Amino acid sequence: MSDATKAIESMKAKFNPAAAQGLDLVFGFRIDEDKHYNLIVKDGTCDIQEGENPDANVTLVMDSETLEGIVSGNTDGMQAFMQGKLRAEGDMMLAMKLSELFPV
Template sequence: MSANEFLHRLPAALNQGAVSGVRCTIQFNISEPAFATISDDVCTVQSGTASDANVILTMADEDLISLLKGDLDGMAAFMGGKLQLEGDLMLAQQISGYFDASRLA
């Protein structure tokens, strides 16, 4: 499964309790860029580049999948150079809580 296909599983793994009142766009710069929009307790994922992303994550496909599954620690990935971030760093720290990793595995 490609990272882009994996990202399209995010809406089904959305943690409703964690996203109440959240409105954001998360850009994933991977081999096939995609972005997730969270608004009104709903997550949508689209291929391409968002013009108004709140945070941009740039990383290798396999690292992104490991990160979202909970197998790769975000801080370790950032400190180790596997993850580059632009934009709202506080939002970046909260992303893992927005999705139930067990539903992505």
Template structure:
């Protein structure tokens, strides 16, 4: 899928505002091999920005390959978490909704 920026651009393009209509959250992505990004979901919109947010709802740590595989549907996010490929801190249940908010 390319660089971290490419992955987040693709995610934003796939954003489903109906699935996220009741959501108000900040997903922080701590990438092992790239700059950190955070995605803000509010009022039925999603914005990805490079950097670290000081008040993330959930923080997910992984490498870009894992993020790409989860966001393309090659890898189940829960399986990746159970295998230790994804680290999560904060509202972990919210993290399980990522593939609903950004469907393949």
């Protein structure tokens, strides 16, 4: 299991179902340009899928080191974005919702 896979799975463990009530969203992750993951948040549930999803509402692009830092709480997501280590494709405002859905 890759470090990126472990980081995505640890996000699911931190999932806050109360913050996801009534939501139907797909958060895509492109890690190291070749690994694709999706967190599918729907009505208080969260599921992980591997592979690219063209229906993702927002796709976050970063390297595995940045992902691990954000998930562990050692790296601030907004700071990573401002430093160019994290890029959002799609609805950027939804990326802000991740901190509510997956608190550190």
